[in-house]
Amino acid sequence: MKTTRLSSGISIRRTIAEGTEQQVQAVKEIIAAVRGEGDAALLRFTEKWDGAKLARLRVSPEEISEAVKRFDPQLLKDLAEAADNIRSYHESQKQEGYKLENQDGSYVAQRVTAIESAGLYVPGGTAAYPSSVLMNVIPAQVAGVGRIVLISPPGKDGTLSDGVLAAAHILGIEEVYKSGGAQAIAALAYGTESIAPVDKITGPGNIFVALAKREVNGDVAIDMIAGPSEIAIIADDTAYPDEVAADLLSQAEHDPMASAVLLTVSERLAEAVSREVQKQAAALPRHSIAEQAIEDHGMIYIGESLDQVIDAANELAPEHLEIMTEDAEGVAEKICHAGAIFIGRFSSEPVGDYFAGTNHVLPTNSTARFSSALSVYDFLKRTSIIRYSEKTWQQNKDKIARLARLEGLEGHARAVESRSWKKETHS
Amino acid sequence: MKTTRLSSGISIRRTIAEGTEQQVQAVKEIIAAVRGEGDAALLRFTEKWDGAKLARLRVSPEEISEAVKRFDPQLLKDLAEAADNIRSYHESQKQEGYKLENQDGSYVAQRVTAIESAGLYVPGGTAAYPSSVLMNVIPAQVAGVGRIVLISPPGKDGTLSDGVLAAAHILGIEEVYKSGGAQAIAALAYGTESIAPVDKITGPGNIFVALAKREVNGDVAIDMIAGPSEIAIIADDTAYPDEVAADLLSQAEHDPMASAVLLTVSERLAEAVSREVQKQAAALPRHSIAEQAIEDHGMIYIGESLDQVIDAANELAPEHLEIMTEDAEGVAEKICHAGAIFIGRFSSEPVGDYFAGTNHVLPTNSTARFSSALSVYDFLKRTSIIRYSEKTWQQNKDKIARLARLEGLEGHARAVESRSWKKETHS
Numbered sequence: 001m002k003t004t005r006l007s008s009g010i011s012i013r014r015t016i017a018e019g020t021e022q023q024v025q026a027v028k029e030i031i032a033a034v035r036g037e038g039d040a041a042l043l044r045f046t047e048k049w050d051g052a053k054l055a056r057l058r059v060s061p062e063e064i065s066e067a068v069k070r071f072d073p074q075l076l077k078d079l080a081e082a083a084d085n086i087r088s089y090h091e092s093q094k095q096e097g098y099k100l101e102n103q104d105g106s107y108v109a110q111r112v113t114a115i116e117s118a119g120l121y122v123p124g125g126t127a128a129y130p131s132s133v134l135m136n137v138i139p140a141q142v143a144g145v146g147r148i149v150l151i152s153p154p155g156k157d158g159t160l161s162d163g164v165l166a167a168a169h170i171l172g173i174e175e176v177y178k179s180g181g182a183q184a185i186a187a188l189a190y191g192t193e194s195i196a197p198v199d200k201i202t203g204p205g206n207i208f209v210a211l212a213k214r215e216v217n218g219d220v221a222i223d224m225i226a227g228p229s230e231i232a233i234i235a236d237d238t239a240y241p242d243e244v245a246a247d248l249l250s251q252a253e254h255d256p257m258a259s260a261v262l263l264t265v266s267e268r269l270a271e272a273v274s275r276e277v278q279k280q281a282a283a284l285p286r287h288s289i290a291e292q293a294i295e296d297h298g299m300i301y302i303g304e305s306l307d308q309v310i311d312a313a314n315e316l317a318p319e320h321l322e323i324m325t326e327d328a329e330g331v332a333e334k335i336c337h338a339g340a341i342f343i344g345r346f347s348s349e350p351v352g353d354y355f356a357g358t359n360h361v362l363p364t365n366s367t368a369r370f371s372s373a374l375s376v377y378d379f380l381k382r383t384s385i386i387r388y389s390e391k392t393w394q395q396n397k398d399k400i401a402r403l404a405r406l407e408g409l410e411g412h413a414r415a416v417e418s419r420s421w422k423k424e425t426h427s
Numbered sequence: 428m429k430t431t432r433l434s435s436g437i438s439i440r441r442t443i444a445e446g447t448e449q450q451v452q453a454v455k456e457i458i459a460a461v462r463g464e465g466d467a468a469l470l471r472f473t474e475k476w477d478g479a480k481l482a483r484l485r486v487s488p489e490e491i492s493e494a495v496k497r498f499d500p501q502l503l504k505d506l507a508e509a510a511d512n513i514r515s516y517h518e519s520q521k522q523e524g525y526k527l528e529n530q531d532g533s534y535v536a537q538r539v540t541a542i543e544s545a546g547l548y549v550p551g552g553t554a555a556y557p558s559s560v561l562m563n564v565i566p567a568q569v570a571g572v573g574r575i576v577l578i579s580p581p582g583k584d585g586t587l588s589d590g591v592l593a594a595a596h597i598l599g600i601e602e603v604y605k606s607g608g609a610q611a612i613a614a615l616a617y618g619t620e621s622i623a624p625v626d627k628i629t630g631p632g633n634i635f636v637a638l639a640k641r642e643v644n645g646d647v648a649i650d651m652i653a654g655p656s657e658i659a660i661i662a663d664d665t666a667y668p669d670e671v672a673a674d675l676l677s678q679a680e681h682d683p684m685a686s687a688v689l690l691t692v693s694e695r696l697a698e699a700v701s702r703e704v705q706k707q708a709a710a711l712p713r714h715s716i717a718e719q720a721i722e723d724h725g726m727i728y729i730g731e732s733l734d735q736v737i738d739a740a741n742e743l744a745p746e747h748l749e750i751m752t753e754d755a756e757g758v759a760e761k762i763c764h765a766g767a768i769f770i771g772r773f774s775s776e777p778v779g780d781y782f783a784g785t786n787h788v789l790p791t792n793s794t795a796r797f798s799s800a801l802s803v804y805d806f807l808k809r810t811s812i813i814r815y816s817e818k819t820w821q822q823n824k825d826k827i828a829r830l831a832r833l834e835g836l837e838g839h840a841r842a843v844e845s846r847s848w849k850k851e852t853h854s
Contacts, residue, residue, distance in 0.1 A: 342814075344815070358813055381799045386768070399508065400782045411679070
């Protein structure tokens with residue numbers, strides 16, 4: 001791995017470009033086609049890009065039950081246990097409304113309700129991730145979203161992966177469609193004959209999915225636009241180089257654009273990890289992806305002090321941050337910006353990817369400075385409620401009218417004052 | 428006002444177009460200029476578009492204290508009281524983290540922290556709104572944002588409005604800059620010699636501000652892209668037509684694109700409100716704006732039943748919804764989608780715009796289906812924390828490795844398993 005010394009001048013913040021003009025244009029055309037032609041466009045694009053000629057877009061109940069029957073019962077149990085952990089963690093994110101009332105019965109309040117419908121995009125092909133189904137659906141279910149839909153590109157044989165359908169089954173999701181790419185996002189956003197539109201679209205995808213989500217944003221809500229996966233590890237001489245290397249590679253194997261960074265004060269560790277990464281990468285089934293990611297986006301930063309290393313981690317604001325140092329909890333307390341923090345050597349990052357219960361949909365590209373993991377909050381909305389009594393209005397109407405006139409909005413002032421024009425009042 | 432009957436076929440959802448290709452291109456060029464040239468570009472654009480030749484971008488402490496001295500003491504008191512109400516309402520939005528721990532000391536946790544810095548754009552000219560300063564700054568302050576910056580275009584004389592500076596003073600904000608439009612957004616996002624960049628940009632603005640916020644989104648966070656203001660009123664024969672009309676006009680006077688909608692079952696009320704709107708509009712200082720808005724975006728919908736009227740309001744998902752009916756609370760309970768609900772005749776919408784304490788930055792364009800008022804939550808971020816003990820790891824490592832291999836991610840499985848390679852362990 002490349003190694004460099006931290007110095008106060010260099011920026012290690014990460015930014016990834018976002019698609020070419022041609023890709024943006026292609027996505028706009030796909031969305032227009034789906035809005036204009038509906039199902040016909042979806043079926044045509046699915047034949048063209050996924051190689052599958054579908055009779056219908058919706059997955060039948062039989063397809064789901066057969067996939068579940070075929071699926072390894074041990075894995076079904078593992079997925080169900082992971083789902084339980086994820087549900088437990090997210091239950092604590094439920095929000096309640098509140099009401100501030102005065103003696104007259106005047107009040108201001110915040111009402112919290114779930115959005116009505118959500119659509120989850122699930123990538124297909126080599127990246128068909130049942131864990132993504134759990135991570136996106138469960139927060140929506142805990143929030144109380146009434147209608148939750150999955151959409152995923154089929155294989156050439158016109159089927160979805162058993163794992164994805166098994167995960168849907170475990171969660172009780174029955175509305176599943178076969179379609180991928182920008183066309184799937186367009187269908188969720190605007191609807192077709194077969195697919196009713198949703199209010200929010202979440203889930204990962206390739207550049208076309210990301211660009212399509214950006215296009216439809218505003219007409220529907222979207223989750224974050226996730227970039228390639230990232231791991232940063234703060235480690236010292238108490239860490240085992242083979243474990244550090246294995247964890248760096250666990251992200252590097254995702255994507256040639258994935259980033260894997262070690263931050264340390266130990267030159268000895270840096271050298272040992274570098275050797276281990278090379279050795280272990282070569283032995284991975286996805287070694288060419290991992291090696292490319294390490295070559296292009298892997299880096300070992302050596303700092304002069306632990307504080308300098310911590311500052312660099314905060315500037316990087318990585319999606320995943322592991323801490324394997326003597327006082328890992330102490331270091332974690334000084335981390336201001338990270339999507340998720342993994343403390344100690346038994347908290348390897350895949351623990352969070354699959355099982356511990358926290359969400360694996362996390363902010364990338366240094367956006368942990370201002371963004372957070374996907375959560376129940378993402379599927380809730382809040383309505384403000386104001387009720388003024390006659391007395392409270394009487395006490396405050398002149399102030400409100402003055403503030404409106406200060407801003408040149410006479411109509412606002414008159415609206416508040418208009419209530420004085422009558423003798424008899426009922427509220 | 429135009430009047431039409433509700434029927435099951437028609438959609439009353441609102442969508443507003445978002446700038447021309449030329450405007451988008453102009454905004455991209457402005458942002459590039461600010462990124463390349465910094466202060467020089469800001470000063471040049473300010474001279475060009477605001478007609479002000481500035482010596483420095485930052486407002487001096489003397490400018491603020493002189494503005495406060497000139498400002499009407501009664502209005503200063505009104506603003507301070509509004510600020511207190513807004514602070515009280517938003518205090519209830521503070522979020523705490525949580526930690527779920529097992530007997531081994533393994534835990535998953537959510538840590539909640541404030542973003543480090545936020546920049547508020549304050550429109551200038553005729554729309555210099557001190558109330559916007561309160562509504563944007565206070566949630567950030569309650570969240571605990573460390574650095575809060577205001578930026579606003581100066582008048583031709585190179586000054587900001589006394590009201591905006593007075594509002595900043597009341598809130599203790601000292602970092603205020605003179606710059607407007609897309610160039611101000613670029614400065615907040617990427618920084619210049621005089622202006623350090625921020626992590627999140629909020630605040631309303633014209634189309635160039637909105638497009639610039641869309642461009643920089645991702646590099647920094649932004650609040651919603653707010654469209655023109657909207658009011659919908661559900662009213663029956665217990666409502667006073669003059670009050671309904673005054674409230675419709677209070678939004679119509681904002682902007683020729685503002686929308687004002689009455690939903691009722693009463694033809695008598697519809698006719699009376701229509702007459703009142705015409706009469707009152709003519710008497711407003713901003714009558715040409717209000718009349719244009721009523722002409723283009725005003726509508727009275729007459730339903731056959733209150734339930735039909737409520738369904739229409741939910742489909743519209745208006746920014747502001749007033750309810751002036753016999754059982755206003757009962758109607759409010761059936762509203763699923765609205766930015767803010769104003770119950771009863773003493774809760775005229777300007778009560779919420781200025782004073783009651785709820786936030787006046789609200790979702791427009793039917794996005795209340797999935798969006799919410801600006802809030803403390805918008806200035807907080809959450810970090811997930813995972814700490815597994817050796818025992819918890821031991822109990823679950825095989826499950827995690829199986830789930831990773833199900834997804835074809837051998838490197839993930841090996842990372843978790845790598846911890847078994849050693850005899851002695853320390854966590």
